[in-house]
Amino acid sequence: MTTLPNxxxxxxxxxxxxxxxLLFTAAYIWxxxxxxPADTSRHMSDRVIIRRLLAYAKxxxxxxxxxxxxxxxxxxxxxxxxLLVGRIEDMIKDVFPLPRLFxxxxxxxxxxxxxxxxxxxxxxxxxxxxxxILSAMRRDVFTHVEALSHEQLSQIPVGKLVTRVSxxxxxxxxxxxxxxxTLVKNVMVIFGVLGAMLALNYALTLMVLAFTPFVAWFTIxxxxxxxxxxxxxxxxxxxxxxxxxENLSGMGIIQxxxxxxxxxxxxxxxxxxxxxxxxxxxxxxxIFRPMVYMLYISSIVFLFYCGSMGAxxxxxxxxxxxxxxxxxxxxxxxxxxxxxxxxLAEQFDMLxxxxxxxxxxxxxxxxxxxxxxxxxxxxxxxxxxxxxFRDVWFAYxxxxxVLKGVSFHVQPGQTVAFVxxxxxGKTTILSLICRNYDIQRGQILVDGIDVRHIKLASLRxxxxxMLQDVFLFSGDIRSNIxxxxxxxxxxxxxxxxxxxxxxxxxxxxxxxxxxxxxxRGNNYSAGQRQLLSFARTIIHKPSVxxxxxxxxNIDTETERLIQDSLEKIRTIGTMLVVAHRxxxxxxxxxIIVLAGGRIVEQGTHRELLALGGRYRRLYxxxxxxxxxxx
Numbered sequence: 001m002t003t004l005p006n007x008x009x010x011x012x013x014x015x016x017x018x019x020x021x022l023l024f025t026a027a028y029i030w031x032x033x034x035x036x037p038a039d040t041s042r043h044m045s046d047r048v049i050i051r052r053l054l055a056y057a058k059x060x061x062x063x064x065x066x067x068x069x070x071x072x073x074x075x076x077x078x079x080x081x082x083l084l085v086g087r088i089e090d091m092i093k094d095v096f097p098l099p100r101l102f103x104x105x106x107x108x109x110x111x112x113x114x115x116x117x118x119x120x121x122x123x124x125x126x127x128x129x130x131x132x133i134l135s136a137m138r139r140d141v142f143t144h145v146e147a148l149s150h151e152q153l154s155q156i157p158v159g160k161l162v163t164r165v166s167x168x169x170x171x172x173x174x175x176x177x178x179x180x181x182t183l184v185k186n187v188m189v190i191f192g193v194l195g196a197m198l199a200l201n202y203a204l205t206l207m208v209l210a211f212t213p214f215v216a217w218f219t220i221x222x223x224x225x226x227x228x229x230x231x232x233x234x235x236x237x238x239x240x241x242x243x244x245x246e247n248l249s250g251m252g253i254i255q256x257x258x259x260x261x262x263x264x265x266x267x268x269x270x271x272x273x274x275x276x277x278x279x280x281x282x283x284x285x286x287i288f289r290p291m292v293y294m295l296y297i298s299s300i301v302f303l304f305y306c307g308s309m310g311a312x313x314x315x316x317x318x319x320x321x322x323x324x325x326x327x328x329x330x331x332x333x334x335x336x337x338x339x340x341x342x343x344l345a346e347q348f349d350m351l352x353x354x355x356x357x358x359x360x361x362x363x364x365x366x367x368x369x370x371x372x373x374x375x376x377x378x379x380x381x382x383x384x385x386x387x388x389f390r391d392v393w394f395a396y397x398x399x400x401x402v403l404k405g406v407s408f409h410v411q412p413g414q415t416v417a418f419v420x421x422x423x424x425g426k427t428t429i430l431s432l433i434c435r436n437y438d439i440q441r442g443q444i445l446v447d448g449i450d451v452r453h454i455k456l457a458s459l460r461x462x463x464x465x466m467l468q469d470v471f472l473f474s475g476d477i478r479s480n481i482x483x484x485x486x487x488x489x490x491x492x493x494x495x496x497x498x499x500x501x502x503x504x505x506x507x508x509x510x511x512x513x514x515x516x517x518x519x520r521g522n523n524y525s526a527g528q529r530q531l532l533s534f535a536r537t538i539i540h541k542p543s544v545x546x547x548x549x550x551x552x553n554i555d556t557e558t559e560r561l562i563q564d565s566l567e568k569i570r571t572i573g574t575m576l577v578v579a580h581r582x583x584x585x586x587x588x589x590x591i592i593v594l595a596g597g598r599i600v601e602q603g604t605h606r607e608l609l610a611l612g613g614r615y616r617r618l619y620x621x622x623x624x625x626x627x628x629x630x
Contacts, residue, residue: 159242472521
């Protein structure tokens with residue numbers, strides 16, 4: 001009965017810790033059994049993520065080793081400084097030589113200064129190295145996205161890809177600039193501090209170690225909650241970026257149909273979802289950090305209660321004498337022991353955020369490109385422009401055939417036009433020649449070689465494509481014409497522009513080739529963008545030119561310029577044309593009429609008119625429309 005009052009405070013602290021442990025255990029079991037319908041992403045183990053992330057750090061292992069060496073100095077300060085303070089505390093109780101005190105203080109100050117200098121250079125080194133790793137990761141993601149097929153890219157929202165290339169690597173930056181090295185430092189500090197405490201007083205050390213199982217269990221529970229919380233934040237961020245990417249691009253349509261308020265409501269809903277996800281993440285972290293701090297305070301309470309009683313009574317505790325200097329040293333050591341753990345709590349939040357972001361990035365990198373070079377693929381230094389389809393069948397979706405047994409032969413230098421109703425497969429044929437998609441049956445030959453046995457880069461380098469929807473990049477006119485070419489003189493660029501009549505408007509611009517181009521070329525008319533695409537194609541000197549509705553949606557004056565350009569371009573090489581306006585293809589060497597994915601007619605303009613079939617009916621219908629228009 002007489003010992004109860006002495007141990008009551010300790011039992012009270014233990015009861016509080018036990019209560020929180022039971023609550024955390026119940027929460028862990030509840031979370032483990034609770035389904036998460038929003039969590040549909042693939043799960044990677046932490047070990048797999050760490051291994052793949054370390055592969056990016058491997059080229060810079062020298063910098064990380066140097067950072068670890070610098071870190072040892074800082075760890076030395078953390079381990080030795082409490083011993084020096086404890087020694088000073090024991091000295092000041094008795095008579096001592098003043099020079100000895102000054103010497104101890106000087107050693108303490110020297111360790112502090114060296115530690116601060118080492119910490120500074122370590123931070124600089126890690127920041128530079130981390131940014132290099134981030135750049136490499138962004139390049140890998142962007143390069144991998146470039147290798148995906150058109151079909152794969154059409155299935156992934158643009159906003160999602162933007163998030164993977166920009167936002168997610170930023171979340172990983174803290175991992176390389178701080179967490180990895182700091183984790184090693186914390187481990188070194190913890191073991192160094194434990195060694196010093198055991199050497200100083202093993203009884204008090206065992207008391208401190210009694211709290212570590214609770215720290216470990218709280219960390220496990222926190223990991224369970226934080227991983228899902230970070231994944232929800234990443235998913236909500238991706239959804240918001242996808243929404244913004246789509247709706248900002250289509251803002252003109254939104255305004256035309258007066259849907260601003262509806263889209264604002266949708267944006268508010270997604271923004272609120274992101275806000276709630278971030279608040280949930282903050283709540284998880286806001287609970288874990290105080291729990292670790294509670295264990296730290298509890299160990300301090302135990303130290304002061306047991307250590308002070310032993311120091312005041314002078315009686316040994318577990319066979320060891322406790323002095324005031326030992327109590328002070330252990331107070332500082334406990335701070336050094338729990339400070340890495342408390343820092344780890346904050347770093348663990350960033351660590352889980354980094355892992356969640358890395359999982360998203362690696363999910364994109366793990367997408368296998370559908371169209372790749374075969375092992376026996378060859379380069380094609382030159383292309384004559386001979387193209388042949390042999391019983392080609394193709395479907396975007398299994399069973400829904402777009403092309404059904406299509407066969408035709410294009411001789412080098414010929415101009416061949418494809419006409420027919422929407423959905424007949426005209427544009428699909430052009431995409432298959434460039435191998436934007438792979439066919440399911442049949443064979444496509446270029447210069448007698450199956451396109452699947454020609455390296456993609458080599459194959460596509462010989463094609464020049466001019467599409468209906470011309471895409472211009474932000475920059476200036478010169479960069480949009482040259483694209484991948486370098487060191488091309490302006491005289492050669494303007495020569496290509498004159499060849500396709502693009503000089504008719506470029507010469508009127510204040511800056512000429514240096515005239516700015518806004519996003520998607522919105523500061524130029526459809527006809528001007530089309531003429532620039534013609535110049536871009538010509539300057540690359542393609543062997544095969546593809547025109548997909550290149551004269552659609554332009555004014556009559558620009559159409560005359562383009563028609564004149566087409567007559568010149570026909571002499572360059574093989575030309576494949578898709579057009580609804582039959583007046584633009586009358587002079588083609590061969591016209592192929594498609595319907596329902598099959599070739600129904602084939603011949604010259606006069607031959608098809610004389611045939612009196614589908615082409616003639618389509619031509620007469622357009623002729624009547626032109627007459628009515630006049």
